[in-house]
Amino acid sequence: MSSKLSVAHRWAFISLAVFLALAVFVTVEPTDNFDRVLREVFRPDDVWGPWQLVFGNVVDGAGPPVALAALAVTGAVAAVRRKSWSPVVYVGCLAVVTVFLTQVSKAILGRPDTHNDVGSFSGSYPSGHMVILLSCLGGILLVWRQRPPLWAWWLVMVAELTMGFSLLLLSMHWFTDVLGGGLLAVPIVVVAASPRFLRPVHRTSSPAAASVGSPS
Secondary structure: HHHHHHHHHHHHHHHHHHHHHHHHHHHHOOHHHHHHHHHHOOOHOOOOHHHHHOOOOHHHOOEEEEEHHHHHHHHHHHHHOOOOHHHHHHHHHHHHHHHEEEEEEHHHHHHOOOOOOOOOOOOOOOHHHHHHHHHHHHHHHHHHOOOOHHHHHHHHHHHHHHHHHHHHHHOOOHHHHHHHHHHHHHHHHHHHOHHHHHHOOOOOOOOOOOOOOOOO
């Protein structure tokens, strides 16, 4: 188990380092031409077509409000089944940390989006859709089981990649925004997977209480 954790932590540090390096690059705009070329590849001439209609459902159906709501429901169900408030506290902390880090990063960089817009105390880098979706899906798995099976993590990655592809098709984010969102989510999920945080989540209040999703 320790070797797996050490590998996970190494990936977390690598992801965070690449995220920060990419943040510097997008600030000084050496990726600008690269991003614009890819924008034309995914949505030529900014035209809205049938593919945008189809994948727009992905962006809406798995966007931050939906992902955060699913995480909250998972925590509430686990709390009732295990007769403990720990799952609710866990998902609440995960949601707050994820949203806080995402919004602070956006506000600091203030990068304009693909239509040259930037909101107040916000920005395009990193993609909040990417950060929040991966963090929430990871949190849902970790509440379900302390050590989720590998196939479940692969499903999470497929969902994350589908979201990234959809954002690019809709031209909602630059490619580097999408990549940065995924990179920022990795260390969040790795920290969330720490046994220090997960043990209380999977502890029941009494031996007779049903332990849904407890590791076998």
